[in-house]
Amino acid sequence: MSVNGAVWGRVRSRLRAFPERLAACGAEAAAYGRCVQASTAPGGSLSKDLCAREFEALRSCFAAARRLHLKKKKNLGGSC
Amino acid sequence: MLRPAGLWRLCRRPWAARVSAENPGRREITSGVSPRGSTSLRALNIFDRDLKRKQKNWAARQPEPTKFDYLKEEVSRLGGGADDAEASFPLALDLGCGRGYIAQYLNKETIGKLFQVDIAENALKNSLETEIPTVSILADEEFLPFRENTFDLVVSSLSLHWVNDLPRALEQIHYILKPDGVFIGAMFGGDTLYELRCSLQLAETEREGGFSPHISPFTAVNDLGHLLGRAGFNTLTVDTDEIQVNYPGMFELMEDLQGMGESNCSWNRKALLHRDTMLAAAAVYREMYRNEDGSVPATYQIYYMIGWKYHESQARPAERGSATVSFGELGKINNLMPQGKKSQ
Numbered sequence: 001m002s003v004n005g006a007v008w009g010r011v012r013s014r015l016r017a018f019p020e021r022l023a024a025c026g027a028e029a030a031a032y033g034r035c036v037q038a039s040t041a042p043g044g045s046l047s048k049d050l051c052a053r054e055f056e057a058l059r060s061c062f063a064a065a066r067r068l069h070l071k072k073k074k075n076l077g078g079s080c
Numbered sequence: 081m082l083r084p085a086g087l088w089r090l091c092r093r094p095w096a097a098r099v100s101a102e103n104p105g106r107r108e109i110t111s112g113v114s115p116r117g118s119t120s121l122r123a124l125n126i127f128d129r130d131l132k133r134k135q136k137n138w139a140a141r142q143p144e145p146t147k148f149d150y151l152k153e154e155v156s157r158l159g160g161g162a163d164d165a166e167a168s169f170p171l172a173l174d175l176g177c178g179r180g181y182i183a184q185y186l187n188k189e190t191i192g193k194l195f196q197v198d199i200a201e202n203a204l205k206n207s208l209e210t211e212i213p214t215v216s217i218l219a220d221e222e223f224l225p226f227r228e229n230t231f232d233l234v235v236s237s238l239s240l241h242w243v244n245d246l247p248r249a250l251e252q253i254h255y256i257l258k259p260d261g262v263f264i265g266a267m268f269g270g271d272t273l274y275e276l277r278c279s280l281q282l283a284e285t286e287r288e289g290g291f292s293p294h295i296s297p298f299t300a301v302n303d304l305g306h307l308l309g310r311a312g313f314n315t316l317t318v319d320t321d322e323i324q325v326n327y328p329g330m331f332e333l334m335e336d337l338q339g340m341g342e343s344n345c346s347w348n349r350k351a352l353l354h355r356d357t358m359l360a361a362a363a364v365y366r367e368m369y370r371n372e373d374g375s376v377p378a379t380y381q382i383y384y385m386i387g388w389k390y391h392e393s394q395a396r397p398a399e400r401g402s403a404t405v406s407f408g409e410l411g412k413i414n415n416l417m418p419q420g421k422k423s424q
Contacts, residue, residue: 015331016331018331018358018359018362019328019329019331019332022329022331022359022362022363023329028363029362029363029366029367030363030366030367032360032363032364032367033363033364033365033366033367033368034367036282036283036286036360036364036367037364037367037368039282039286040282046282046285046286047285047286047289048285048286048287048288048289049286049287050286051286055286055287055356055360058359058360058363059356059359062359
């Protein structure tokens with residue numbers, strides 16, 4: 001660990017926001033999960049970027065949720 | 081240590097290729113790991129014990145140390161129940177004690193003095209209050225500083241799964257036990273965190289084209305019985321139990337695992353987990369395993385084991401050819417049993 005853990009603390013606080021942001025993207029996450037799960041069925045095979053489209057949708061929703069989350073944080077006037 | 085054979089077959093070559101491309105310096109270390117699928121039990125060096133000590137020290141120093149204790153408490157409660165109330169153990173040893181959970185469930189009348197051993201000094205410094213007189217010792221589970229035939233009882237709760245050379249650790253436990261002494265242990269088993277393992281594996285394969293192990297390898301239950309027998313224990317009992325804990329999501333589970341001091345410390349771990357992969361794994365985890373109420377389960381499979389050190393007083397199988405009745409006379413068993421027993 002570093003001297004005062006500043007970098008770690010910063011990264012960790014960003015990571016702590018992940019569950020909330022993921023909750024805001026339930027539909028996209030479910031679509032991606034279904035796509036990956038379908039590849040595990042007999043006869044399917046999982047390769048790189050098989051579900052790239054669903055993941056892109058999830059990632060853009062996640063990024064949008066970040067802007068929303070930051071705005072909410074600013075309105076509350078504190079850091080979490 | 082054996083890896084569960086099932087899913088590792090999914091993507092063999094990409095993993096080996098990734099190790100050589102990204103971690104050229106690590107190859108000498110990973111080549112010491114026993115090959116997949118083999119039953120070579122003289123495992124050499126899988127876990128970085130130094131890092132495990134640092135992780136446990138960090139976990140013990142966290143502001144709310146009791147927040148992550150639920151699993152250890154539950155296992156200690158169940159394991160403490162195996163303690164025979166009639167026996168008495170003047171000298172007992174708690175191996176990998178953490179903050180001393182087992183001491184809370186041991187009876188002061190049965191235990192004379194309890195030695196608590198752990199590799200993390202912070203855990204020993206913050207150990208829980210107990211009425212039993214204790215001595216705290218900083219030692220590694222594989223290098224126990226005790227003489228032969230010292231202890232009447234050795235307990236170990238949820239720490240043996242980080243030991244590099246499990247056969248040797250069990251042999252050492254057998255060595256320090258007195259004849260007619262007993263070893264009661266609990267460790268994590270093969271199905272532990274299989275949901276997390278599968279989700280990370282699938283997500284990493286889809287996002288990055290290959291995967292590397294993020295969950296440490298566990299011993300199979302059959303091998304555990306063999307290991308205990310090889311170490312010299314008698315009258316073995318190995319029991320499995322599954323505890324399912326529900327979490328809001330994958331990130332909370334990973335944070336709890338780190339808070340418990342159970343983070344990965346294998347030498348062949350990947351140093352980095354991409355944010356995209358984490359996001360993908362959380363989505364897969366939720367979709368594949370979620371409960372009705374939206375939470376996700378995590379399975380902890382616990383092996384409980386009991387082994388005794390040989391003593392003449394212990395029951396032994398009878399000599400061959402010493403039978404006085406045959407199985408064919410089972411129908412007349414009421415006549416065969418002595419009168420005294422029949423009246424019970």
